[in-house]
Each structure stands twice: as structure tokens, then as C-alpha cells.
Amino acid sequence: MSKFGKLYGIGIGPGDTELLTIKAKNVLNSVDVIFTPRSAPKRDSIARKIIEPVLSVRAQIRELTFPMTKDRGELEKYWAAAASEVAGILQGGKNAAFVTLGDPFFYSTYIYLYRKLKEEHPELNVVTLPGISSAFASASAAGVPIAIGDEKVAVIPLSRDIRTIRPYLDMFDTLIILKVGDKLRGLVEALAEAGLLTNAVLVQKVSQAGDERIIHDLTKLTEDDLNEVGYLSTVIVKTDKQ
Numbered sequence: 001m002s003k004f005g006k007l008y009g010i011g012i013g014p015g016d017t018e019l020l021t022i023k024a025k026n027v028l029n030s031v032d033v034i035f036t037p038r039s040a041p042k043r044d045s046i047a048r049k050i051i052e053p054v055l056s057v058r059a060q061i062r063e064l065t066f067p068m069t070k071d072r073g074e075l076e077k078y079w080a081a082a083a084s085e086v087a088g089i090l091q092g093g094k095n096a097a098f099v100t101l102g103d104p105f106f107y108s109t110y111i112y113l114y115r116k117l118k119e120e121h122p123e124l125n126v127v128t129l130p131g132i133s134s135a136f137a138s139a140s141a142a143g144v145p146i147a148i149g150d151e152k153v154a155v156i157p158l159s160r161d162i163r164t165i166r167p168y169l170d171m172f173d174t175l176i177i178l179k180v181g182d183k184l185r186g187l188v189e190a191l192a193e194a195g196l197l198t199n200a201v202l203v204q205k206v207s208q209a210g211d212e213r214i215i216h217d218l219t220k221l222t223e224d225d226l227n228e229v230g231y232l233s234t235v236i237v238k239t240d241k242q
């Protein structure tokens, strides 16, 4: 048996504590240390709010900061620091969890940590537990079935060059568009051009108590919506091919 502790990368769902898996709850109550990510030292950790109601055993909670920057060099420093902090805990024989919103292997910062640990500490045991992704929670909340039969689905993190979504609208039956944020206006223009604005739904902060907002038919968006939609927003488009 290894003298080292184990790391559990745990997907904790999109916001509602009741969307945690039973396994996630059990593991969170079994580990010595729980690492929670946040994007700035003074920002509230959403992840922490989700898990707190189910914690019955007092694990030590440690916050790890991952800034919202695209500067690869800058991010590398934070991932390396996080990996060495986590490795230190496991090498001391303690078990730890790293919690992450939605699913851990779906566009999550956890993947960088996971890769760093695999590269630099292959001796350490890392187990990943799936979570309910915001993409699936958004579709359920909006009442939009993602796919049936032979339908094809594309998941697209929206890039600055919005026109790149055009071929996906032609090829797929459903588009799940992530990372909409300040690109909503451009997305709306592209969907209007394709005649698909009424087929699209915007879901903001799905399953986050009091903050969830769902707008069916994007012709209804107000000027404020176009200016203020936040990072935790997803657009689902049915292209009605079948």
C-alpha cells in the first residue's frame, strides 16, 4: 500500500448543493484537506458555497487561486504552485479533494492541475469523480432536449471570431455554446444572420439559488442583457435540421 495520500478531483455540479453526487459527499467527508479554486483572492468561492452544507466532518479547507488570464506563462506559475501544494499534502500521507464546478474533465482548471501532477509526481494517485456539467443542467433547466436519435451535438467555447460558429450551425442539430460572456452581442448577430435567434436559449447561473435566469428566444434580449451577461452563461441552439 502506498504511504502517500490520494487526491480526488471532484465535480460538484453547477450550483445547487443537491446536484452533488452521493460519492462526492462521502469523499468530501472522508478527506483531510479540501482544496477549493477561486479566480481572485478576495472573490467568494462558489465551489465552497456548494459543498459547505454537506460537510459534516471538519476537513481543512484551503483555497487555491487561479486568475482569469489567458497569459500562459502567468497561469503556469499558479498551476505549478497549486500542484506543489497539493503534492506536499499527499506526500505527507494525507488524502485531499480538489473541487471543481460542473464536471472536472469538461473545460475545467482541474485538468491543468491533473496534468501537472501526472507529469511531475507520477507516483501520486489521482482519482477523478464526475459531476453534473452546467451544459446538461442548462438544457434540463431550459427544457431543451440536447439530442435524440441520430442528432449530432457540438460543444463550442465561443471564440472572439464569432463567425467560426457558422459551419457548426450547418453541420449540427444542437450547439451548446460556452464562454459567451461579453461576446453575447456578436453571437446574437451571427444567430440572427442564420435565422436561428428564436431557436436559441440563454441560461445564466443555472441552479444557483435566486440567480438563475433563462431567456428563450434571443430576440427578447434587452440592451442591458447584451451588455451585462456574465461569465457563467451558456447558449443552446437547436438548428432544426430533422
Ligand SMILES: C[S@@+](CC[C@H](N)C(=O)[O-])C[C@H]1O[C@@H](n2cnc3c(N)ncnc32)[C@H](O)[C@@H]1O
Pocket (backbone or CB within 6 Å): 014, 015, 101, 102, 103, 104, 106, 107, 108, 109, 132, 133, 134, 135, 138, 177, 178, 179, 180, 181, 203, 204, 205, 206, 207, 208, 231, 232, 233, 234
Ligand atoms: C471553464 S467552463 C467550465 C465548465 C464546467 N467544468 C462544467 O462542467 O460545467 C465555464 C463555462 O461553463 C458554462 N457555465 C459554467 N457554470 C455555469 C452555470 N452555472 N450556468 C450556466 N453556464 C455555466 C459557461 O458557459 C462558462 O463560461
